[in-house]
Amino acid sequence: MARQASGYAPLVPQPVRVLLARFADWPLQAVRLAFAAGDPAAEAPLIVIDAGKVLARCPVAAAEGVTVGLRVREAQLRCPAAVLCAHDPEAEAAAFEPVLRAMAEVAPDVHLVRPGVAAVRARGPARFYGGEEAAARVLLGRLDAFATPDCRPSAAVADGLFCAERAAERARRWAVVPPGESARFLAGLGVECLGEPLLARQLQQLGIRTLGRYAELPRADAHARFGAAGRHTHRLASGEDLAALTPRNPASDRSVEIDLDAALAEEVVATCRPAIDALFAELAADSLALTEVRLRVRTERRRDDRLWRHPWQFDAGELANRLRWQLADLAASGPPAEDLETGGDADPVVGVQVIPVGVGSPELAARGLFGDRPEPRVIKVLTDLQERLGYREVATLVPRGGRLLKDRRLRVPFGTAPPPVRERRLDQPWPGRVPGPAPARVLQRLAPAKLLDRAGVPVTVDERGGPSADPAALLLAPRAAPRPLLAWAGPWPLDERWWETGEDARGARADRFQVVDAAQQAWLLVLVAGACWIEAAY
Template sequence: MRVLLVWCPDWSIGAVQRAQGFDPDEQLALVDRGIVVACSATAREEGVEPGLRVRQAQHRCPDMTVLPHDPALELHEFEPVMRAIEDKIPGVHLVRPGLAAVRSKGASRFYGSDRAAAQTLLTHLRSYVDHDVRVAVADGLFAAEQAAYTTSIESPVAHLAPRESATFLAHLPISALEHEISSPRMLNVLRRMGIRTLGDLATLPRPDVHSRFGAAGLRAHQLAQGADAPALDPRRVPRDLTAATTFEPGTDQVEHIVATCSPSVDDLMASLTSDALLCNGIRVVIHTDDGRVSRRVWRHPWHFTAAEVLDRVRWQLDDLSADSECDDLTGEFLTRMITSVHVEPESVDSAAHHAPGLWGDRPDEHVVQTLTGLQHQLGHEGVLVSAVSGGRLLDERRVLRPWGDALPVPRERRLEQPWPGTVPGPPPATVFAEARPVQVLTDDRAGVVVDDRGEVSAAPTVLASDGPQRITAWAGPWPVQQRWWRGGAAYHRFQVVDAGGRAWLLLTDGRRWWAEARYD
């Protein structure tokens, strides 16, 4: 199959720069699970490259800005490119954000040739998309992608004639299969066997490769011989569900803005309902008269209603006003004139997947109404819900989010990590927002000291917090093992029970003591 492929180099970085307003020359890196997955050209000049750990990258480029990798943002920013491709050639297949492909057969007949179709598409994209764009035509998706990587700004089109893909691929290193074959061990074995290029692999008998490496070997051999037969899946163009509201002239009245947005938001919810969909993520984009744009993605633990969407619009307007340098804020008027508000569904799901279970899947309706009413009076962050996260100190393990916002997923909370030095056994019920200073004394009112080896100078007998209390039982110390490479203070934990029957979790650096939590 002849494939016409569109490639936007450094799309991950470009999407973040456009969405968050970063300067193109700023040193920037995107990180996933502590590993750099993309970096800007200015960061590469300092030695940063994908695959480095964050600490190594920051050592090479101390002034670099580090942001989490956001595939959803890249896909959202790539949507205009997909639509621009569809303007010229229908049936676009999304490979990944920044890379899209179409079948070239129909486009070649319409525009006269493969090269003419590629050049026409490139000219159209350059006038439509503010980004570096490259185009390649070859037999198969793999060959087209590899050909696109050989292009440059001066020569942005790569064209491989029919049946030339195998010759082109033969000179590529075996590492070109790294992102196509999920078997790093197979590639290492091939290197040890002296197979350095795809041409070397293509000369091997296919049955022998298949029997030695299984399905991964068969797939690698097919790609090396240029026998790729991709199944391009043209995307179904989704219906535009954006709720857009324009203000001419602009307005600075919060309640007027929210009331004007209400009909379009109601239509959005009605459209989702008619399609049997629920929305648990929205993107609110607010434009001001001075050219500024406020973008924010809001998540919901269940799904949004029209009233909850309007609440998010109101809170984002409040945040936009709070970011202003003006101190005379009444909460009813903004310091900038708003010209348009766009509410875009960011994440939708079938309503059948959210049917209530036998015992329900969300709090009682009266609880929801009560907490939502309190949030209207106290503000977005006036009512918080909590979840347990990974960490060593207890204040690190408590995650607080505003009511109605989605809590972090288990992967983000990192609960599966070992966390040496964390509290063993059942956790305490009350965790103080800030550790409270206390005194731990002996019978003669001398302070209890813990040395670097964890030796206690004397048995603790008095706990002085709100008032002196006799200690009836105690256990410890347990060293808190964290960030030893920074050379900070070493901490130890104790558990004590006072004469009133209250159990405390104490933290000490050897001489000073704090109450970290209480067992109720």
């Protein structure tokens, strides 16, 4: 079957002008609206807390010294009369719905950034109302109906969401950042406005305190030092925000259901292909991209329901491939139990339902949430390999939570999005893990070695976690000459179940060393039960 050419959208050549409206301290407004009429708490100073810290506070509490991020106990000491209210995202979103409807009366296709902040493309309103500043004034005039002393709206027009929100934060009423001036406007702002507290602290420790200084760094250096977060935030600091304005509820019911009676996977895919092509034509007509889809396959006796995510965006050929993979997995799982008992034939497919779940702007999907999309020829080679070897055999590696290096790699089939951060448990502390930078090579199977002291005796770790002697040499093979060590660090204890090697080592204590030999080669070693193993090389 001929392969359809890759259909992802090109990058936007010019930044998108954004008209953004912002209500300062919207959590306070949601709390005020939740109070019943006449409730005395509605007139008291308010503090909204989240995870034991202050998320938002009213002007009275602010005057008493309560700051965002302050611990609850300290906030109570500074403002004893304040009423503490828990952060409720659902209530805040519900309270913001009337504001979104009011914005839609001024400009269509409202993009919800978060409760309290929303945006639209500036081009249409600017033409209709006679300029960007006029459009901002009209929008604020409509939103003033929702203002309170604690929560007033502001608006800004700029290139991209990031710059527009920073301008709205600093505007008394409205602000307009001229096209192409985002980098100059952002240059004087502090790095803490990037929304990455850890990265901001690291930059400040390096003496980089403004976005302008950060933007002066080569992007490759920011990426190498801070990873994906460094690359993304460097783009923001440089005024190169790729604004992805996705209208609310962009996907009405676009699900497609195909009834059929086929036993072979290729027959099913061929029958469904016209409906898939029609779905993508409909999405293209509405300037939308599909990034997440649910495929529901019904047979005479079973139903297989699977959610497929794409790291960039699907085209019709890729979605057909996903259907083919799902059918292959269904066939590999074997016939139903009743067929095995009666000796019946294979369970034929009687229906396929395609349900779009993630539908959004093609501008964001062109770059993707997981890095730039590869060249079309690379995609073709890799998908051809998937067809020959099986889709799981061509994979990329993404990080996941874990203490052992081999446990921190997750294989993801090429063309599928990795699980969310929470599912990969990247947000958990994992005490005992090796800090960065990551080793260049991680051994799939640990290699035996010996860590020796000056007398040639193997180094061990005592009950108090200290080495029996200073490491002096590393022996990589029984008949090899020991390698003198230039430097070493450790040991760092690791108390959890060890790797599976045929011996029951569950619950054994392990200790890590980092050593550098005379050839300037750095190694990560693990000592467990008196044996030394090589875990990785730097």
